[in-house]
Amino acid sequence: MFEGVCEVVARRGVKVTEPLLPAVVGGGIGGSAAAYFLRQKFGRGVQLHVLEKAAVGGRLDTLDVEGSAYEAGGSVIHPLNLHMKHFVKELGLSVASPQGSLAGVYNGEEFVFEESSWSFINLLKLLWHYGLNPLRMSMWVEDILDKFMRIYRYQMHDYAFSSNERLLHALGGDDFARLLNQSIDEAMQKAGFSQKFINQVVCPAMRVNYGQGVAINGFVGAVSLAGVQSGLWSVKGGNKLVCSGLIYSSKAEVIPGTVVSIEPKTRSKRGGDPVKLYEVTYNTSSGLTGDTYDIVVIAAPLGRKMANITFRNFDPPIPEFRNPYHQTVTTLVHGRLNTSFFGYRDPQAFHFGAIFTTDNPKLFINSLGVVSPVGDTGTGGKLPLPSAVWKVFSKEELTKEQLSLLFSSYDSVKVKPWLAYPQYSAPEKLPPIVLHEQLYYLNGLEHAASAMEMSAIAARNAALLAFHRWHGHSASVDQEDLHEKLKTEL
Numbered sequence: 001m002f003e004g005v006c007e008v009v010a011r012r013g014v015k016v017t018e019p020l021l022p023a024v025v026g027g028g029i030g031g032s033a034a035a036y037f038l039r040q041k042f043g044r045g046v047q048l049h050v051l052e053k054a055a056v057g058g059r060l061d062t063l064d065v066e067g068s069a070y071e072a073g074g075s076v077i078h079p080l081n082l083h084m085k086h087f088v089k090e091l092g093l094s095v096a097s098p099q100g101s102l103a104g105v106y107n108g109e110e111f112v113f114e115e116s117s118w119s120f121i122n123l124l125k126l127l128w129h130y131g132l133n134p135l136r137m138s139m140w141v142e143d144i145l146d147k148f149m150r151i152y153r154y155q156m157h158d159y160a161f162s163s164n165e166r167l168l169h170a171l172g173g174d175d176f177a178r179l180l181n182q183s184i185d186e187a188m189q190k191a192g193f194s195q196k197f198i199n200q201v202v203c204p205a206m207r208v209n210y211g212q213g214v215a216i217n218g219f220v221g222a223v224s225l226a227g228v229q230s231g232l233w234s235v236k237g238g239n240k241l242v243c244s245g246l247i248y249s250s251k252a253e254v255i256p257g258t259v260v261s262i263e264p265k266t267r268s269k270r271g272g273d274p275v276k277l278y279e280v281t282y283n284t285s286s287g288l289t290g291d292t293y294d295i296v297v298i299a300a301p302l303g304r305k306m307a308n309i310t311f312r313n314f315d316p317p318i319p320e321f322r323n324p325y326h327q328t329v330t331t332l333v334h335g336r337l338n339t340s341f342f343g344y345r346d347p348q349a350f351h352f353g354a355i356f357t358t359d360n361p362k363l364f365i366n367s368l369g370v371v372s373p374v375g376d377t378g379t380g381g382k383l384p385l386p387s388a389v390w391k392v393f394s395k396e397e398l399t400k401e402q403l404s405l406l407f408s409s410y411d412s413v414k415v416k417p418w419l420a421y422p423q424y425s426a427p428e429k430l431p432p433i434v435l436h437e438q439l440y441y442l443n444g445l446e447h448a449a450s451a452m453e454m455s456a457i458a459a460r461n462a463a464l465l466a467f468h469r470w471h472g473h474s475a476s477v478d479q480e481d482l483h484e485k486l487k488t489e490l
């Protein structure tokens, strides 16, 4: 018999087999990766559904500017994000590497750091401004990344974790727990970094990536610093192609609908133990309907303003998810930058293609940078074109007046507001993975750090966890000292 097929007794007493029915709620990178990994673990015999209320891709989406598509949500992928790398290879997609451009850090009045196109000059400038802080930061982030990379080995050996705290502890022990319990500001101060460096270099990286300052937890802070390292890449044609590709490869059926409630049910079986199921009710264009599933993986942020799913009749009740999400607005502008806004009267002297900002309440933008279409790898040069497509991140939608301050002229403006990431703080409390016996939640890990790879890791963990719990393989869940145990394995 196929794995993933359960035996039931049919009406006439003849034994027949019924496919196991897992459902995934949400078709973003987390949900599509969950479908892929569930298929990998449970095999051909299961019938997989992905319930999606909007477009497959979720927070991976593009906006069209004058006939070309640009990433408006999740855009860059780290070279050590091995799940994303594997998906792209497996799906036959291609990689695009963004063209580097010169960066400057603006504090609302002046540039406090200006990158040079000469690497030697740059090194001298960094040393002059920040001493050994930049070098020490690279080593600090490398050390965290080294520990983080342990997840791939654990998952390759099929190990799963029943809580986000256990997962992170298995990677970085008490160091990761400490990072979650303090802000990136505190963590870096304790590690000996200067306040000037934190304010002028670390804070701008937090603002460009997470739209928040250095009060965010130390773990997401470290991920954010990894997110400004070199070698970042994206998927040619758009990152969301990974989601549609994974769903196709998993042979899951996408059910268009908004899940409104989930309720545990017991179906009695003649001559056998009762079967426990979940009744998932969802809204479609033709009204309210529902299906029952053996396993449900929720791959969408829970909460009233988010997925808004009601958990009915669970005993004990599933607690409400109150963790708020932070708004980030992406604005794509095809136009000419008003360089005098940044203190450059002469546009010819302005060489920056990426502008980061420090924490200044007077600033109405978090960052802006020149971007290329998803099919393209850049303009081939380091200087921004006089007229280019700029991506602006801000907390609120930009007003016409603000756009006119930033741009001397523009041809088109596209806006996408997102409830982008959790509102981070320290100490960070992470939501559970196991909500009920066979009901799992992926997006709790986002509260440690939100990134495509984090959703993919959470997805593989949930698929492994569901598989082991379904088959009673307790030895593969929450193993202690995995790092030591696996050292001896090839």
Ligand SMILES: Cc1cc2nc3c(=O)[nH]c(=O)nc-3n(C[C@H](O)[C@H](O)[C@H](O)COP(=O)(O)OP(=O)(O)OC[C@H]3O[C@@H](n4cnc5c(N)ncnc54)[C@H](O)[C@@H]3O)c2cc1C
Residues within 6 Å of the ligand: 025, 026, 027, 028, 029, 030, 031, 051, 052, 053, 054, 055, 056, 057, 058, 059, 060, 072, 073, 074, 075, 076, 077, 257, 258, 259, 260, 299, 300, 301, 306, 307, 308, 309, 328, 330, 418, 419, 420, 421, 443, 450, 451, 452, 453, 455
């Ligand atoms: C502006 C922006 C920039 C970013 N940049 C990067 C980056 O450069 N690199 C990086 O790694 N990450 C980046 N991220 C973060 C990254 O995009 C997310 O962490 C990741 O895409 C989350 O994927 P997910 O599948 O977990 O959630 P989502 O993508 O949010 O997917 C959830 C899905 O569930 C669906 N859904 C919700 N409720 C229901 C319901 N009730 N019923 C049915 N379906 C439902 C939604 O429609 C959605 O499709 C960025 C995010 C934003 C917003």
Ligand SMILES: CC(C)=CCC/C(C)=C/CC/C(C)=C/CSC[C@H](N)C(=O)O
Residues within 6 Å of the ligand: 073, 074, 075, 076, 077, 078, 081, 148, 208, 209, 210, 223, 224, 226, 227, 228, 369, 391, 450, 451, 453, 454
């Ligand atoms: C999970 C690990 C180890 C690394 C991920 C590093 C990474 C790619 C972080 C970026 C996360 C993020 C939310 C970026 C948002 S903005 C991206 C980009 N700067 C842009 O301008 O679009």
